[in-house]
Amino acid sequence: MKKFILFFLLISESLLAQTSNELFSSANNLYKEGKYEEAISLYNQILEKGEVSSEVYYNIGNSYYKLNKVAPTIYNYEKALKLDPANQDAHNNLVFAKRLTLDRIEALPKTLLQKINENYLQKLSYNTWGMLAVLASLIACLLFLGYYFSSIPSQKKLYFTTSIISFLLLFIFLAIGYNQYSKAQNTVEAIIFSEEAIVNTEPTQNANEAFILHEGTKVNVLDQVDDWKKIKLADGKIGWILSEKLKEL
Incomplete structure (x- = not known):
């Protein structure tokens, strides 16, 4: 009985891998045909199966780039690089995607x-x-x-x-x-997903406005209070933003 169960589990794992490969191939074909939303749906099905990889996130980023959706594009390229920092294609495409963002943030000078x-x-x-x-x-x-x-x-x-x-x-x-x-x-990083997001000086609605961010901007998350998250930009600016306005990597 144990041998039968082990054999069944091995067959199930094999079928799952095969299904994921088929989904990946089908999604790639849809991408080539210009059916980007359908391709994204299939790529996400692969992620839902637990088959997480840099290539899947990279292809999702490419699909969103074709749809001119800035925030999801940058988010998925960043996810691809977190899984594989050596993914040069994701790095190169991320450079192009960041040019679509409205915010121009100058990073603080770095030491050697x-x-x-x-x-x-x-x-x-x-x-x-x-x-x-x-x-x-x-x-x-x-x-x-x-x-x-x-x-x-x-x-x-x-x-x-x-x-x-x-x-x-x-x-x-x-x-x-x-x-x-x-x-x-x-380090907790996040991407702004709202088209325009107001960042306050305190975690309350009636607090003073610190600055405004736009979709696609990358921030560091420092803290959280209720529905607010304390963020820091590359140039050192700090403020509070509603959690729904961003998506953590």
Whole structure:
């Protein structure tokens, strides 16, 4: 009986994967035919099945871009990049999509380390840095074993030096991965979905207006009080906005 249940579960998983592949293929065909809303519907069915991937979000973003819907376009490109920071197509298309937004926000100047982190280190996810750390640890162990069992002085010196370098790389990869993981856990980003959203100085309707944002603008969410969320822009401005006006990534 247990074997039958296991066989049934394996067959069900296989059919689910096949169905998702068929949906993805059908959605791609609809996109090519210019039926973008129908394509989006099928892509969303894939997400509802739990088959989350950077490619699906990227294709949804492309579909919304064709429909000239700014906020959903940027949202889905950002989701694609969160799953795969190395998705260069999503990055390039996001640049074009941001040109459709009305808000022009100048980011605060970054330090050299922040620029290195943003332009290079963040291109890899914390999972990838973790895998690099594991790989470095394996190489370091093998090199140390080579040092331990080698009887030739020149080889022992080479094994020892390279094993030390590998251990140093291990700790560097771990530090970068932990930093990326902490940032991912502590940073909540969102996209403004309202065509025009008033940001107040306090989390109340009768508070003074701080500034106005438009759809597609990316913000950081700092806090929440009832139906209000405290947000921060890239230029450092802070205010409160109704939760319904934005969608968290």
